[in-house]
Amino acid sequence: MHDKTLAELARGLAAGQWSSRDITTALLDRIERLDPALNSFITVTGDQALQDAEAADEARARGQAGILAGVPLAYKDIFCTEGVRTSCGSRMLDNFIAPYNATVIDKLRQAGTVSLGKTNMDEFAMGSSNENSHYGPVKNPWDHSLVPGGSSGGSAAAVAAGLVPAALGTDTGGSIRQPAAFCGITGLKPTYGRVSRYGMVAYASSLDQGGPLARTAEDCAWLLNVMAGHDARDSTSVSRSVPDYTSELDKPLDGLRIGLPREYFGEGLDEGVASAIRDAIRVYESLGASVIDVSLPHTELAIPTYYVIAPAEASSNLSRYDGVRFGHRCENPETLEDLYKRSRAEGFGEEVKRRILIGTHTLSEGFFDAYYRKAQQVRRLIRQDFLDAFQQVDVLMGPAAPTPAFPLGETADPVQMYLQDIYTIAINLAGIPGISVPAGFVGHRPVGLQILAPHFAEAHLLNVAHAFQQATDWHQRRPDVDSPDPR
Amino acid sequence: MRSHDMQWEAVIGLEVHVQLATQSKIFSGASTAFGADPNSQACAVDLGMPGVLPVLNENAVAMAVRFGLAINAEIPEYSVFERKNYFYPDLPKGYQTSQMAHPIIGRGEVEITHGEGHSKLVRIHHAHLEEDAGKSLHEDYHGMTGIDLNRAGTPLLEIVSEPDMSSAAEASAYLKALHAIVTYLGISDGNMAEGSMRCDVNVSLRPAGSKTLGTRAEIKNVNSFRFVEQAIAFEIERQTDILEDGGQIIQETRLFDPDQGETRSMRLKEEANDYRYFPCPDLLPLMLDSAYVDHQRTLLPELPTEKRHRFITELGLSAYDAGVLVATRPLAEYFEQVHAVCGNAKLAANWVQGDLMGRLNHDNLSVRESPVSATQLGELLLRLEDNTINGKGAKQIFADLWERRGESADELIEARGLRQVTDSGAIESMVDEVIANSPIQVTQYREAPEDKRGKMIGYFVGQVMKLSKGTANPQQVNALLKEKLDALL
Secondary structure, eight states, rough: OTSSHHHHHHHHTTTTTSSSHHHHHHHHHHHHHHHHHHOOOEEOOHHHHHHHHHHHHHHHHHTTTOTTTTOOEEEEETTBBBBBOOOTTTTTTOBBBBBSSHHHHHHHHHHOOEEEEEOOOOGGGGSSSSSOOOTTOOOOOBBOOOOOOSSSHHHHHHHHTOSSSEEEEEEEESSSSSHEEEEEEEEEEEOTTOOOTTTBBSSSTOOOOOOHHHHHHHHHHHHHHHSSOOOTTTTTTTOOOOOOOOTTTTTTOOTOOOEEEEESSSSSOOHHHHHHHHHHHHHHTTTTTTEEOOOOOTTTHHHHHHHHHHHHHHHHHGGSSSSSSSOOOSSSOOHHHHHHHHHHHSSOOOHHHHHHHHHHHHHSSTTTTIIIIIHHHHHHHHHHHHHHHHHOEEEEESSSSSSSSBBTTTTOOOHHGGGGTTTTTHHHHHHHHHHEEEEEEEEEEEEEEEEEEEETTTTHHHHHHHHHHHHHHGGGGGOTTTTTOOO | OOGGTTEEEEEEEEEEEOOOOSSSSSSSBBBOOOOOOOOTOTTTTTOOOOTTOOOHHHHHOOOOOHHHHHOOOOOSSSEEEEEEEEOOOTTTSSSEEEOOSSOOOOSHHHHHHHTEEEEEEEEEEEEEEEEOOOOOOOOTTTTTTEOSSSSSEEEEEEEEEEOOOOOOHHHHHHHHHHHHHHHHHOOOOTTTTSSSOOOOOEEEEEEEEOOOOOOOEEEEESSSSSHHHHHHHHHHHHHHHHHHOOOOOOOEEEETTTTEEEEEEEEEEGGGOOOEEETTTTOOEEEEEEEEHHHHHHHHOOOOOHHHHHHHHTTTOOHHHHHHHHHSSSHHHHHHHHHHHHOHHHHHHHHIIIIIIHHHHHHTGGGGGOEEEEHHHHHHHHHHHSSSOHHHHHHHHHHHHTSSOOOOOOHHHHTOOOOEEEEEEEEHHHHHHHHHTOOHHHHHHHSSOHHHHHHHHHHHHHHHHHHHOOOOOHHHHHHHHHHHHTTTT
16 A cells, blocks of 8 residues: 555545545554654644544545545644644754644645644755654665765655655755655645735745655646635735646647756766666657757856845744743743753754744845845746746756765755755756655665646646656666665 | 034935725625624635636726826826735735835925924825735734634735835825825725824934935834824934934834834845745736726816915915914814805804814814714804904803703704894993992092093993893993993093
């Protein structure tokens, strides 16, 4: 059961091959057995999951079940869930139980899906390795000495290890695509504004976007069908109809023009990753696509731009964690300033503090023009690069990350860590959709192929990704998590 | 007048916060009603809970635009909400959503009038939308502080003037003019006691005739017309004393203490926060096209300045009367309704300003709470106009209406038998009766010198009015008495 895709489980439920209770019980058992080593979950909601599973089974028996009813999911612990702890991977919110659901959670619950729990993550979604969680690092199911990628590493690892068929993540600078690549699964970051951010704890509001992590592009399409759409509670969500993302999955690729940004194949790219990506492109050529060299000239500015804008927004978004109304409060504060200082000093981890300080600095009087305003100008140039490229090609392709998963604890230098996002970060600055699909291995370490499309072209993006998965079996490879020590 | 009043000139600018009368908050659906239990009107958005997002209240935008139109301001097509970052326990998100670089309302102007026909244009620098913070409660918590977030997220329009005022009276007149505009527009209840309108006052002095601005002090959160006058008067005095003594004004924020009638230093400019303004990424820039603005223009009522001009030119009222009557929209509307019913503008103006406002002030009621409706008063004045009753009777009927002894003037006139007697035969027989019954007074009248007789006739008039129970037409009584008494000479 744990090897099945979301679509396969849903079809089996519809055909009466198994019940939601069967699936849920099997996966909860598996979480109990395997997750202590993986640490991919922060909270497992077993009782609620079983109740929801039974409710889904009853609805199905009455003939009232939708296509996803009874399918188990897990949510990155950044999505607020009513009555369940939402920690955001931080000590600051260790005791926080939201009295509301994020909009996407509401939508998925209404579709009858079953939540197994909340997955581990880098604190407040800041990180590229999932080593910044208050609840400890997540292990890569392919090799427990490796990171799963961040910041949606818990979601990626849980899916890769077969603990859940699909999970939600968020992607601010690559946090869905990079862990999907490291864990050998499929992760989709939709267009900014396509999926409501309401109830998703904010890191950098103008970059954050929620999306699915699953085994296949098809599964991502099924989930996006439910998640996408305008939300009156999110002013930046786009009022635009939602297509059926599954309807174009099987369209032929004839005449597809693929752009290869030369900046994505330069210095710093691991040779093994490069070779896997070149092989993947050849698969597309064999399916009738043509390949064109393109340039995204401002690519090298993406990381510095991101590390001005994201921390600036974060420093403001995280101001509310002050120990006054909810979350962590220090013991016996002596003065108001003492309350603020100690609550925040104790509640936040190192990386979060680092980014708050950077953001506070760049927004300060005297630095704003040199940093924030300049970064917004560069951001427009980066976005224009993509718009120009999409004049010539239908999609862009390249690696999701410069290397495969690296060893836990290896990258101590934060700037070195920031370079992990070199191929993903510009996509968030531009607001376009991107997907990472399994495309080979370097040794036993998975490699992700990143595919990018113009704004709101998710249906085409999923079509292109699905075609690759029809032609290859990389997405069907599974880590041997049942052996006591994989690798 | 002290000698230095001739040497120093005050330069005054106001930042006025007007609470907009929306049903819900500027970025959430929570109610804005005043006086509810602490924290009963604060939703997850107002509490700054993780993950929640603001959604702009369109009504607040419409109200701001209507204000802009009322002051002939530029309405930019594009405005931006920014975050003003600082830490305070009653500021839930750690930032206040406000507008800085691109406010919703650009330059405009407000006409003020005060004293004997002084009028002047005060330029408005801009007006912007922002959310209010909550309230810290320091009493009743045994040395701790409670936070009430009911007010958090309440929409405010901050109206920033140019430093165009030069006296406390002008500043107060400006504040009154703004109060009239926002209440006419119905975009604020203007209730200063409940904090619906409060202002920060900037005061500086400069040598008379100089063009350069002096160092200013900012007085925070003054919440009545009177306090504004007092605070400015105190501040001018204080700064004058310092400058006269050869000292220098320091730039600082001060608080006005109404009990002592003085301002006190709160903090120096050096301690000021760096607010780190930046565009709020949760709210898209606000785009207002001309069709929208034109539509808002159609919703504007007649404004106080226009109304005052019309009262003078069309109704023939004095500038003073017109000024009093347009001070608030309810009063102006009350007057207009009285006038519409009775048809005599001066009579209506006299009664509204005299009897009505006198009783309202005496009973501490607003015009909206008046026990006598405008229609009732208008009908009463109509009867005065057509001589159905006399002035004395009208005052009695007004008192009855006030005490709710009847529904209409006509009903009360009948019930009290106050219908004025204008039948000359009836009046003549009453006059004859009084003359016949007053032989002593008649003799006195006849013997009195001519210039005293006019006064003496009053006695006879009083007797006839008494006999008629006040219903006889006094002019007729007067004329007839004079005729009959003079015939006896």
